[in-house]
Structure formats: structure tokens, C-alpha cells
Amino acid sequence: MPSADTSxxxxxxxxxxxxxxxxxxxxxxxxxxxxxPSVPSDPSEAFMTGIRLALADAGAQATALAQVLHxxxxxxxxxxxxxxxxxxxxxxxxxxxxxxxxxxDIPRKAxxxxxxxxxxxxxxxxxxxxxxxxxxxxxxxxxxxEESVHAAAEAIRRMDVEAVGVCLLHAFANPxxxxxxxAILREALPGIAVTISTDVLPVVREYERSLTTALNATVMxxxxxxxxxxxxxxxxxxxxxxxxxxKSNGGVAGASQIRQAPVLTAxxxxxAGVVGASAIAAACGIKDLITxxxxxxxxxxxxxxxxxxxxxxxxxxxxxxxxxxxxxxxxIGAGGGSIAAVEDATLTVGxxxxxxxxxxxxxxxxxxxxxxxxxxxxxxxxxAKLLGGRMGLDVEAARRMxxxxxxxxxxxxxxxxxxxxxxxxxxxxxxxxxVVSVERGHDPRRFTLVPFGGxxxxxxxxxxxxxxxxRVMIPPxxxxxxxxxxxxxxxxxxxxxxxxxxxxxxxAAAEAIFAELDAQAEGWLSEEGVPEAKRRKARMALLRYxxxxxxxxxxxxxxxxxxxxxxxxxxxxxxxxxxxxxxxxVTLRIDAAGLTAAPPQTRLQPSTAFAPYGSAPVHFxxxxxxxxxxxxxxxxxxxxxxxPVILTQLDTTTLVPPGWSGSVHxxxxxxxxxxxxxx
Numbered sequence: 189m190p191s192a193d194t195s196x197x198x199x200x201x202x203x204x205x206x207x208x209x210x211x212x213x214x215x216x217x218x219x220x221x222x223x224x225p226s227v228p229s230d231p232s233e234a235f236m237t238g239i240r241l242a243l244a245d246a247g248a249q250a251t252a253l254a255q256v257l258h259x260x261x262x263x264x265x266x267x268x269x270x271x272x273x274x275x276x277x278x279x280x281x282x283x284x285x286x287x288x289x290x291x292x293d294i295p296r297k298a299x300x301x302x303x304x305x306x307x308x309x310x311x312x313x314x315x316x317x318x319x320x321x322x323x324x325x326x327x328x329x330x331x332x333x334e335e336s337v338h339a340a341a342e343a344i345r346r347m348d349v350e351a352v353g354v355c356l357l358h359a360f361a362n363p364x365x366x367x368x369x370x371a372i373l374r375e376a377l378p379g380i381a382v383t384i385s386t387d388v389l390p391v392v393r394e395y396e397r398s399l400t401t402a403l404n405a406t407v408m409x410x411x412x413x414x415x416x417x418x419x420x421x422x423x424x425x426x427x428x429x430x431x432x433x434x435k436s437n438g439g440v441a442g443a444s445q446i447r448q449a450p451v452l453t454a455x456x457x458x459x460a461g462v463v464g465a466s467a468i469a470a471a472c473g474i475k476d477l478i479t480x481x482x483x484x485x486x487x488x489x490x491x492x493x494x495x496x497x498x499x500x501x502x503x504x505x506x507x508x509x510x511x512x513x514x515x516x517x518x519x520i521g522a523g524g525g526s527i528a529a530v531e532d533a534t535l536t537v538g539x540x541x542x543x544x545x546x547x548x549x550x551x552x553x554x555x556x557x558x559x560x561x562x563x564x565x566x567x568x569x570x571x572a573k574l575l576g577g578r579m580g581l582d583v584e585a586a587r588r589m590x591x592x593x594x595x596x597x598x599x600x601x602x603x604x605x606x607x608x609x610x611x612x613x614x615x616x617x618x619x620x621x622x623v624v625s626v627e628r629g630h631d632p633r634r635f636t637l638v639p640f641g642g643x644x645x646x647x648x649x650x651x652x653x654x655x656x657x658x659r660v661m662i663p664p665x666x667x668x669x670x671x672x673x674x675x676x677x678x679x680x681x682x683x684x685x686x687x688x689x690x691x692x693x694x695x696a697a698a699e700a701i702f703a704e705l706d707a708q709a710e711g712w713l714s715e716e717g718v719p720e721a722k723r724r725k726a727r728m729a730l731l732r733y734x735x736x737x738x739x740x741x742x743x744x745x746x747x748x749x750x751x752x753x754x755x756x757x758x759x760x761x762x763x764x765x766x767x768x769x770x771x772x773x774v775t776l777r778i779d780a781a782g783l784t785a786a787p788p789q790t791r792l793q794p795s796t797a798f799a800p801y802g803s804a805p806v807h808f809x810x811x812x813x814x815x816x817x818x819x820x821x822x823x824x825x826x827x828x829x830x831x832p833v834i835l836t837q838l839d840t841t842t843l844v845p846p847g848w849s850g851s852v853h854x855x856x857x858x859x860x861x862x863x864x865x866x867x
Contacts, residue, residue, distance in 0.1 A: 197255040199674035209238035257674040272406025273350035280357040325688030326361030341376035351381040353405035392686040404451040411450035436514035439680020464673025490517040524643040530597040550586035558593035562586035563606040568806040629761035640666035645842035664856030667839025679782035709780035718782030730775040795824025825854040
């Protein structure tokens with residue numbers, strides 16, 4: 189039982205099927221973990237149930253909690269499912285149709301002749317124009333006509349909306365009009381949430397800024413209600429610790445910032461897993477890694493270089509560009525529930541998924557499709573029972589579905605069909621890995637592959653073989669790594685300002701803008717209660733060649749020459765060439781962080797014991813072999829083994845095929861290496 193003066197931090201990650209909880213004693217490094225079924229109708233119910241389970245396991249009281257961290261998909265699901273609040277948008281007269289016009293590009297997989305633009309989150313019928321105008325540099329061209337704002341408020345009242353966004357032309361250069369409009373609307377429309385672009389995305393590009401503001405408005409009522417419910421439940425439970433929520437940038441922030449800009453949480457779930465993987469890799473002395481988070485429906489891939497998690501402002505959520513700083517990752521429809529089917533004599537796998545219910549046929553819930561999980565079951569990759577023995581597998585149902593849906597239509601044996609399913613899904617994931625590595629100037633063979641999620645460790649070595657990677661690291665608890673990652677996350681926020689006009693790097697002008705951004709960052713750090721010694725800030729510059737439509741972010745330097753050299757080097761690394769064109773500075777940004785105390789290093793006791801608790805026949809391409817089954821919890825630091833081996837644990841199963849060997853690091857991570865392959 190923790191001592192009375194121990195600071196306890198608890199992390200809760202809510203998934204579609206299960207809610208994962210990690211409770212950490214930051215003094216000793218001891219961790220208690222729990223799983224409980226999610227409650228889609230009220231996620232806060234599973235949130236509190238999980239907290240009680242973990243506290244009971246640790247023998248601690250709710251009042252002992254010093255920190256509560258949470259990764260939420262509430263905003264993500266609203267955007268993806270189009271279930272956000274009914275909203276309106278206020279904009280400058282003449283710009284009502286910015287959302288409808290959008291951009292000229294067409295999604296890569298769309299038919300050039302039949303593609304139809306998706307319905308916008310706020311239709312033109314609920315976009316209201318007001319009289320005002322700022323120039324690109326922030327100078328007032330037309331003063332704000334407050335009568336037009338009151339008229340807009342009256343029009344919005346008749347629309348029966350729950351939220352309204354305000355996005356005025358060039359407000360990033362001068363936010364005064366937006367702030368005044370928001371004040372009038374809040375007074376005239378009590379009970380309706382109001383958000384302004386300046387608080388969400390104060391940078392250039394009207395379509396993206398308008399879209400982000402509109403999406404923020406649509407998710408604001410739902411997220412605000414959810415966060416308030418969590419805070420109320422925590423208060424009832426006598427938890428006095430602050431609630432911190434994971435953002436898409438891999439950091440956490442207090443509830444007040446999330447209420448103001450809930451769209452910042454749009455990719456918080458996958459971001460937490462990347463943070464967790466990075467922390468475990470650092471404990472193993474690994475700085476260059478590629479993470480592959482494989483769940484039931486999707487696979488999220490991210491590259492980490494020199495221990496730094498890359499951010500991008502070119503991300504997407506569903507069909508919408510969302511140019512907020514977020515962890516740079518690629519998501520594809522490939523997971524344990526991905527459906528395998530034969531169409532026109534061709535085997536396809538994903539992106540459709542069997543989901544949690546009915547799920548794969550092997551789960552025994554009546555699934556009528558062949559899935560990736562069923563293929564693993566057919567080949568013997570999974571033990572007879574999962575979740576510590578609580579969940580049995582229906583092997584015969586899995587064999588029947590693979591035979592009916594795949595093997596028979598293609599004239600293949602049962603095992604060949606199952607191997608084909610896995611080969612296809614593995615190649616889908618390899619393609620995504622190449623997007624974040626080869627297409628961005630990185631050789632994946634120089635990286636360590638870190639697979640996690642419930643299905644990740646089953647695919648890790650196969651993916652590494654296809655990519656020529658020689659080392660795979662399996663985290664201690666791959667299936668709950670997103671919850672663990674929350675415990676390692678720092679407080680993070682970004683403060684940006686687009687220059688009045690893109691042009692040559694002007695150090696003096698940039699320093700003046702950075703001074704203003706620095707003041708904003710310091711204000712936020714103070715609001716979050718971050719001590720001076722824990723504050724970190726980094727200056728970034730977004731540059732482009734004249735004529736380009738996108739920018740590249742580089743660290744700010746003290747001279748124009750150094751900034752431009754950094755941009756040229758990054759452009760060369762990303763695209764393989766440079767241009768003989770002027771370099772333009774577009775936007776300045778400060779990345780602010782409040783450092784969280786790193787969790788103490790868990791050190792396993794040394795032990796070379798390696799005793800199988802059983803064995804099972806496993807089908808490999810070269811034939812069937814009897815493979816030992818190992819309880820991973822019984823392995824100590826220094827234990828080593830040669831494949832083939834299957835390691836089982838509560839949250840996942842790890843497949844180590846022939847030709848691979850493994851050892852247990854003192855952190856609890858498994859380090860797998862391939863024989864004869866250069867490191």
C-alpha cells in the first residue's frame with residue numbers, strides 16, 4: 189500500500205470496447221492497471237468505475253490522487269460521425285461561401301468525375317455575414333458595425349442552434365473585432381456556446397481557419413458537457429486532483445483550455461500511445477523508432493527521430509483538414525477486426541471492420557465475416573483463452589469463416605488462405621510505414637519497430653521482415669499503452685502568429701512577435717500552475733519557397749542565414765531537392781511545455797528462467813511446428829529465448845517466429861532481433 193505522502197497519478201483511456209486505467213505511484217514507480225467495459229451511452233460511468241477498481245487494487249483512497257489524466261475520443265467521434273451540435277457561423281460580409289468553396293484538390297482515392305463534396309459541418313443557410321473588415325496586416329479597413337452583429341444574433345436565435353463560431357477575415361492579424369462580436373453574441377444569446385477563430389487557429393488560410401472554427405463550435409457543447417460531468421463525478425468521489433486531458437499534440441492541458449478549444453483533442457487517443465512508446469523506448473536507450481498501434485479497426489503509425497515526437501499542421505480528421513499541431517501519424521483501416529473477403533476473384537482485407545460486436549467469428553458473438561483475428565486463430569497464433577483466461581476463443585467458427593469466405597472461393601488450403609489474409613494486411617501497414625519514413629527521407633531499416641495495441645505484437649516481426657528492420661521492441665503492457673502514455677505526457681500548448689505578409693526572414697520583426705507570443709505562453713503556464721523550473725519553450729518558424737502553397741516548420745535561430753539553412757536542409761530531407769527561389773517566412777510559433785516528472789524506471793529482478801506452461805501447434809509457411817507458450821509475467825530481466833515462441837499476457841499476445849530471438853530488458857520491454865540482419 190502506498191505511503192500516505194505518496195503522490196498518485198491515474199490515467200484513464202476510454203476505447204470503444206474497454207476502458208483502460210493505469211494508476212502510478214510516482215515515488216516508487218509501482219503501477220496498478222485495470223480494465224472495465226466502456227459505456228458508450230455515458231463514458232463517464234466507465235471512467236469512474238475504472239478509477240475505483242484501480243484504487244481498490246492499490247489499497248488507496250480517492251483523496252490520495254494528485255493528478256487525473258484522460259484521453260477522450262468524444263470530439264473525434266462527433267466529427268467522424270457527423271453528430272456534433274447544430275451550429276451557426278458568423279463571418280465577414282462577402283465570405284459566406286468559404287466553407288462551400290473549400291479547396292480545389294480532390295481526395296486521392298476519389299473518382300475525378302463523380303466525386304461530390306461532403307456536406308459541410310455548417311451549411312450556408314446557417315452562415316451569417318456582418319459588416320467589418322481588416323486588412324492582411326491587421327489594419328482596420330471597415331470598422332465593426334455593431335448593429336449588423338445584433339441583427340446576426342437575432343437571425344441566429346431563430347436558427348435554433350446550440351453553438352456559434354466566429355471567423356472574420358484576417359482576424360489572426362487583429363482579433364479585436366472577433367472578440368467584440370463574441371461579447372455581443374454571448375450577451376444576446378445566453379445558453380449558446382460561442383467560439384472564435386483567434387482562440388482556436390490564429391493563422392493564415394481562410395478555408396482551414398473557418399472549417400476548424402466551425403468544427404470547434406459543433407463539438408463544444410458535447411465536450412463541455414462531458415468534461416463538466418467528469419469534474420462533477422470526481423468531486424462526488426472526493427477527488428480534489430486537477431483533471432488534465434490529452435490533446436492531439438501529445439501533451440495534456442487543463443479542462444478550461446479544452447472547454448475553449450475542444451477540437452484540440454481530436455486525435456488524443458493515438459497521441460497518448462505514441463507518448464507512451466517514446467517513454468519506454470527512452471528507458472531502453474532507443475531514440476529512433478517507428479510505432480505501430482494496431483487495434484481492432486485501425487493502425488496508427490508514427491516515426492520518432494532522436495527521441496522527438498514530430499508534429500504536423502497538415503493533419504486530417506475524417507474528410508476534414510485540421511491544421512492544428514498534432515502528432516504526425518498516418519492512420520489506415522487495418523486491425524484485428526478487418527474483414528477479409530473475395531471480390532472478383534481477388535482477396536481484399538479491410539478497411540471495413542467487424543467492430544467489437546459481433547466482432548471476429550472467433551469471439552463467439554455470432555460474427556459472420558472472416559477477419560484478421562480469425563486468420564491468427566486458424567494459424568495457431570493465439571492461445572485458447574484471452575484476457576487472463578476470461579475470454580475463450582471459438583476456433584471452429586474462425587476456421588469455418590476463413591474456409592467459406594476466403595479459402596473455398598480461391599481454391600486454397602485453410603492455412604494458405606489465413607496466411608494470405610495476414611500477408612495482405614501486413615503489406616497495407618508496410619505502405620503506411622513507408623509514408624512516414626521513406627517518403628519523408630528516412631530509411632526504416634535504421635529504426636526500431638515498436639508495435640503495440642491489442643494486435644500489434646502479433647504483427648511486429650512480420651512487419652519488420654517486410655521492412656528490413658532488425659530490431660523490434662514490445663512494451664511491457666502493449667494493450668494499455670495509451671493509458672500509460674498519459675502518465676508520461678507533459679502539459680503542452682502552441683501559440684502562433686502569421687506575419688502580415690510573407691517575405692524574407694526579418695529577425696528584428698520576428699523577435700517582436702515572439703515577445704508577444706512568449707507573454708501568451710507564460711500566461712498559459714501560470715494558469716496551469718506550472719513552476720518556473722518546469723517550464724520549457726521552443727521557438728519555431730514556418731517557411732516556404734516563394735510560390736509554394738505549404739510551409740515547413742524549423743527551429744528558430746538567431747540569424748536569417750541559420751533559419752534559411754535549416755529550412756533548406758529540411759526541404760532536402762523531405763523532398764530530395766531544393767529550389768533556387770526566395771525563402772519566405774510565413775508564421776511564427778512558440779511551443780510551450782510544463783514538464784511532468786518522468787515515471788520512475790521500473791526494474792525487473794534478474795532471472796534467466798524460461799519455463800513454458802504449455803505448447804501449441806503453429807502453422808508457418810515452412811510447415812507446422814510445436815511452439816512453446818510462455819507467460820510473460822514470469823520472465824525476469826536478462827531472460828533470453830529463440831523463436832518460435834508465443835508469449836501471453838493479460839492485454840495482448842506476442843508472436844516470435846523462427847529466425848527471431850528475444851531478451852527481456854530490465855524495464856520489462858521485450859527486445860526482439862532477427863538473425864543475420866544488420867542492425
